[in-house]
Amino acid sequence: xxxxxxxxxxxxxxxxxxxxxxxxxxxxxxTDIEFILFGDEAQxxxxxxxTSRMTIVHTTEKIDSGESDPVKxxxxxRNSSLVLAANAxxxxxxxxxxxxxxxxxxxxxxxxxxxxxxxxxRPGLMSTxxxxxxxxxxxxxxxxxxxxxxxxxxxxxxxxSFYAQNVRGIAKPRVGLLNNGSEASKGAPLQxxxxxxxxxxxxxHFIGNVExxxxxxxxxxxxxxxxxxxxxxxxxxEGTASSLMTLLKASITNGxxxxxxxxxxxxxxxxxxxxTLDYEKAGGAVLFGLKAPxxxxxxxxxxxxxxxxxxxxHKMLETDVVGKxxxxxxxxx
Amino acid sequence: xxxxxxxxxxxxxxxxxxxxxxxxxxxxxxTDIEFILFGDEAQxxxxxxxTSRMTIVHTTEKIDSGESDPVKxxxxxRNSSLVLAANAxxxxxxxxxxxxxxxxxxxxxxxxxxxxxxxxxRPGLMSTxxxxxxxxxxxxxxxxxxxxxxxxxxxxxxxxSFYAQNVRGIAKPRVGLLNNGSEASKGAPLQxxxxxxxxxxxxxHFIGNVExxxxxxxxxxxxxxxxxxxxxxxxxxEGTASSLMTLLKASITNGxxxxxxxxxxxxxxxxxxxxTLDYEKAGGAVLFGLKAPxxxxxxxxxxxxxxxxxxxxHKMLETDVVGKxxxxxxxxx
Numbered sequence: 001x002x003x004x005x006x007x008x009x010x011x012x013x014x015x016x017x018x019x020x021x022x023x024x025x026x027x028x029x030x031t032d033i034e035f036i037l038f039g040d041e042a043q044x045x046x047x048x049x050x051t052s053r054m055t056i057v058h059t060t061e062k063i064d065s066g067e068s069d070p071v072k073x074x075x076x077x078r079n080s081s082l083v084l085a086a087n088a089x090x091x092x093x094x095x096x097x098x099x100x101x102x103x104x105x106x107x108x109x110x111x112x113x114x115x116x117x118x119x120x121x122r123p124g125l126m127s128t129x130x131x132x133x134x135x136x137x138x139x140x141x142x143x144x145x146x147x148x149x150x151x152x153x154x155x156x157x158x159x160x161s162f163y164a165q166n167v168r169g170i171a172k173p174r175v176g177l178l179n180n181g182s183e184a185s186k187g188a189p190l191q192x193x194x195x196x197x198x199x200x201x202x203x204x205h206f207i208g209n210v211e212x213x214x215x216x217x218x219x220x221x222x223x224x225x226x227x228x229x230x231x232x233x234x235x236x237x238e239g240t241a242s243s244l245m246t247l248l249k250a251s252i253t254n255g256x257x258x259x260x261x262x263x264x265x266x267x268x269x270x271x272x273x274x275x276t277l278d279y280e281k282a283g284g285a286v287l288f289g290l291k292a293p294x295x296x297x298x299x300x301x302x303x304x305x306x307x308x309x310x311x312x313x314h315k316m317l318e319t320d321v322v323g324k325x326x327x328x329x330x331x332x333x
Numbered sequence: 334x335x336x337x338x339x340x341x342x343x344x345x346x347x348x349x350x351x352x353x354x355x356x357x358x359x360x361x362x363x364t365d366i367e368f369i370l371f372g373d374e375a376q377x378x379x380x381x382x383x384t385s386r387m388t389i390v391h392t393t394e395k396i397d398s399g400e401s402d403p404v405k406x407x408x409x410x411r412n413s414s415l416v417l418a419a420n421a422x423x424x425x426x427x428x429x430x431x432x433x434x435x436x437x438x439x440x441x442x443x444x445x446x447x448x449x450x451x452x453x454x455r456p457g458l459m460s461t462x463x464x465x466x467x468x469x470x471x472x473x474x475x476x477x478x479x480x481x482x483x484x485x486x487x488x489x490x491x492x493x494s495f496y497a498q499n500v501r502g503i504a505k506p507r508v509g510l511l512n513n514g515s516e517a518s519k520g521a522p523l524q525x526x527x528x529x530x531x532x533x534x535x536x537x538h539f540i541g542n543v544e545x546x547x548x549x550x551x552x553x554x555x556x557x558x559x560x561x562x563x564x565x566x567x568x569x570x571e572g573t574a575s576s577l578m579t580l581l582k583a584s585i586t587n588g589x590x591x592x593x594x595x596x597x598x599x600x601x602x603x604x605x606x607x608x609t610l611d612y613e614k615a616g617g618a619v620l621f622g623l624k625a626p627x628x629x630x631x632x633x634x635x636x637x638x639x640x641x642x643x644x645x646x647h648k649m650l651e652t653d654v655v656g657k658x659x660x661x662x663x664x665x666x
Contacts (some may be wrong), residue, residue, distance in 0.1 A: 068516055132583075133577050146521045180476055180564040183401055188479045188561050212568035216576035225565075228521050231513040232562050235545035236569035243465050243549035244577050250465075251602035259602045266595030269584035277579055301512055312525055 002034055003317045004157060005310065006085035006094035009039030010062040013219030013300050015325045016040070018102060020047040023307020027053060029307075030314055036094055038081040043098020046330030059084055063105045066266060066298060070104030075110065082106065086113035089292050096293035096313045100301045107144050109292040117322075119329040123289030124159060124227070125296075128168070128282035129237065130144040131218035136282055138164055139178075139215075139223040143231030144287060150193035153177070153224045154201060159288045159325065163202045166321040167312070168221075175218030178229060184208065198224075203328070212236075241277050280305045283312025315325070335367055336650045338643065339418035340373030341425035343395040344434020346633050349373070352433060353380040355639020360386060362592035362640075371414040385471050392417055396438045398632060403437030409444065415439065421626050429626035429646045432615070433634045443620040445539035445625040446537060450655075452662040456622030457560070458629070461501070462563045462570065464551035469615055471497055472511075472548075472556040476564030477620060483526035486557045487534060492621045492658065493555030494537045499654040500645070501554075508552030509543030511562060517541065521557060531557075536661075545569075549613055574610050574652055578618070613638045616645025626655060 007023060009016040016039050025037050025052060034053045035157075037044055041046055041058040048054055061071075061079040074083050082101055086109035088094040097114060099106045116123055124141035131137055138160045139147060155174045164173035179187045184195055186209055186287070198206040210219045212233050225233070248270075252263040263270065264320075284297040284305075293316045297309040316322065340356060342349040349372050356368050360383060367386045370377055374391040381387055396414040407416050415434055419442035420522040429450070430447060432439045450457055457474035464470055471493045474481060476588075481489075490508045498504035510527055512520045517528055519542055520657075531539040543552045545566050558566070581603075585596045594601065617630040617638075626649045630642040649655065 105431065120411030132580055146513065146519075175395060178565065180561060181478065186479075191561075211572075212565045213365075213572035213575075215569070216572055228513060229523075229562055229565050232545045232558075233565050233569045234510065235546070236548070236566045237573045239544075239546035239549055240570045240573040241577060242546075244606070244610070246579075247465055247606050248602075251605045252599065255599065255602035255605070259599050262595040262597065262602070265594065266585065266588065266592050269581075269588035269592040269595070272584045273577070273580050 001032065003032055003096070003314060004034045004036060004094040005313060006097045007035055008082045008085045008097070008099035008101055008167055009037040009038050009044055011099040012297065015100065016044050017047060018301060019302045019306055020044055022301070022310060023054070024048070025303060025307045026052060026229075026310040032234060033310070036085070036088060037256050038085040043312035049306060057084060058205070063102050065102050067102055067105065068153040068228060069104060070108045071112070073102070073105050074108050083113065085111070086260065089114050095317055096295065098295050098297060098309055100297040100299055100306065103296055106294065106296050107287055110290050112294050114290050114294055115288055117291060117326055117329060120155050120159070120289035122148060122155070123287050124152070124156045125285050126160060126288045127234070127285040129214050129215070129234070132276070133218050135218060137218065137221055137223055138168070138217065139230060139234070140288065141225065141227035141230045142234050142285060143227045145227035147228065148190070148226035150190055150197050153194040153226065154197040155289065156224040157198055157201065157204050157222065158328070159208070160224060162321055162328070163286070163288065164221045166319040166324065167315050170221050173209060173221035174207045175204050175209055175224065177223045178212060178223055178225035178233065179209035180211070182209050189208055194224070206221040209324065234236065244313050245274065281308055284309040286316070291322065291326070334365065336365055336429070336647060337367045337369060338646060339420045339421040339430045340368055340370050341415045341430070341432035342370040342377055342432055343414040343541045344432040345495050345630065347635060348433065349377050350380060351634060351636045352639055354448055354636035355634070355643060357381070357383060358386070358636060358640040359643040359647075363643075366643070366647060368532070369418070369421060371418040375594065381601070390417060396435050398435050400435055400438065401443040404436060404445070406438050407441050415442055415454060416446065417511035419443070422447050424650040427535050428650055429628065431628050431630060431642055431646060433630040433632055433639065436629055439627065440620055447623050447625055447627055450622055450624060450659055451620035453488050453492075455481060455483070455488070456620050457489045458618050459493060459496065459621045460567070460618040462548070462567070463610055464549050465609070466551050467609060468551060469501075470551065470554055470556055471501070472558070472563060472567070473621065474558065474560035475567045475618060476560045478560035480561065481559035483523055485528050486527040486559065487530040488622065489557040490531055490534065490537050490539070490555065491661070493557060495654055495658050495661070496619070496621065497554045499652040500648050503554050505538050506554035507538050507540045508555045508557065509540055510547060511556050511566065512542035513544070515542050515544065527557070578607065580603065614641055617642040619649070624655065624659070626650065
């Protein structure tokens with residue numbers, strides 16, 4: 001079955017070049033994908049070395065990464081590449097939406113244009129983050145919501161489990177609740193209440209509380225938390241990893257000839273380390289709980305990150321993970 | 334002026350050996366410190382190579398690191414080394430309390446035995462965490478509270494500023510509010526309300542919201558947040574740093590002769606990296622907002638970490654940072 005992707009070709013720091021290049025790589029690899037590129041035809045067309053299964057929907061309007069009121073932005077810029085792409089998904093002309101542009105505007109487009117699965121009040125932003133063994137774990141919410149209830153966290157657990165099962169092929173994903181200790185009684189009222197709901201839900205495999213310290217050790221396959229904490233934890237992991245790599249580089253540079261020579265010998269090991277940490281290999285961040293896959297590629301995405309996001313979207317469509325979710329919630333009623 | 338330290342000699346993974354060794358190093362360096370060691374005399378005495386300015390208060394009772402109900406533990410174990418040490422501070426026989434034992438029990442001893450500064454409802458747990466430039470930043474609350482109000486966060490800002498000024502010698506500490514974006518309107522209601530309070534408080538130098546991603550880059554000298562988020566961020570930083578060092582080691586070990594040779598050449602640089610990350614150099618975590626310094630050294634503290642905690646406590650007493658805090662809040666009334 002053909003998979004039609006609505007691509008915001010103008011979103012991201014290196015758009016449209018990197019976006020189009022990523023699409024071309026995916027076009028060569030996946031013959032069942034049709035691409036609809038929303039953006040400035042004059043800029044996109046010269047980059048399109050192969051136009052098969054590629055359609056351009058021309059627009060010169062775009063939402064900048066700096067716009068601070070995303071809801072207002074999608075309402076006032078109705079002809080922006082992002083809003084047109086989201087409309088294409090809403091109208092059934094495309095099966096999924098991909099953008100590397102303004103995160104807030106993509107979240108707003110997902111919720112207000114593509115639309116929620118009826119039973120899920122609050123979709124969550126989810127990424128597959130790296131673990132030391134290379135398997136990774138899915139965490140949500142990473143910041144789609146500033147506040148969440150225990151019921152939202154339970155939905156996140158179901159969403160994350162569906163993703164880990166279908167997209168990552170984990171038969172029985174271990175779901176952990178992010179908390180400040182392992183005992184059931186730990187945490188603020190939100191965590192205590194969420195613990196009860198998760199423990200009582202037999203559609204998931206809840207393993208109890210997990211601590212942020214153990215995430216990279218692979219303590220769970222799915223980790224649920226509220227959007228504020230998830231955002232802080234994600235940014236702490238990113239900031240620490242990036243600071244450490246910077247420090248390592250600086251200590252090599254300032255360490256004189258011995259260090260530089262050493263680093264040269266260690267090149268393979270250092271690249272391997274960088275590679276393990278590169279969670280963009282797993283794709284983008286999914287705004288999960290919507291009627292169709294809506295995926296955010298990192299703002300600084302180069303062609304290979306866009307390709308990884310398309311690969312991930314292809315898998316989501318092939319496994320029909322969203323359709324299965326809708327069915328799960330219908331049966332639940 | 335003599336400074337009397339009440340030391341829980343039985344707290345921590347390597348107690349009493351490492352604790353006593355740390356005290357002996359500090360005894361040699363600081364001639365104005367008197368040590369009161371609470372613990373098993375039969376174990377402590379043979380380790381005490383120099384007994385000058387050292388007093389042992391014998392007890393065989395102790396609170397284990399695994400006890401999950403800390404309040405119950407300090408109430409039922411009235412003759413434990415920790416509770417006796419806390420009582421010594423309460424009764425004015427000692428000026429500060431140090432323990433590397435059960436964190437929850439130390440927090441409970443601090444709040445219920447040593448006691449709060451009247452105007453501060455919720456003392457916060459604060460550490461100086463590492464930044465890339467080596468200067469560090471103070472963050473609180475790291476988990477003394479599961480929930481906090483905006484008013485608590487304002488107290489944390491004052492506490493952190495006093496510490497940074499007096500103990501770390503920063504004339505005008507930049508205070509940041511941990512949030513999920515830099516704009517004033519960001520965050521959950523707690524952060525929005527805290528932003529208003531911090532912006533209106535002219536006794537501190539508030540620089541606005543800071544994101545977890547930028548903490549190690551040194552974006553602020555003092556970072557305030559609620560205890561749940563602070564705990565998650567601290568553990569994320571610790572977990573990521575430790576996972577990365579493990580990965581680096583593994584990639585060297587598995588990288589064959591070239592990598593091992595390279596690492597040998599890079600030894601100095603790698604140690605320098607490890608050293609920058611070692612925030613125990615800055616001392617322990619202070620439960621701040623009490624009538625006297627109460628400091629938690631890491632459970633796995635060796636002698637040098639205990640020494641660093643004593644050095645920090647010495648500085649807190651020498652600068653009378655707690656006394657100045659009390660005065661600040663009295664004038665405020």
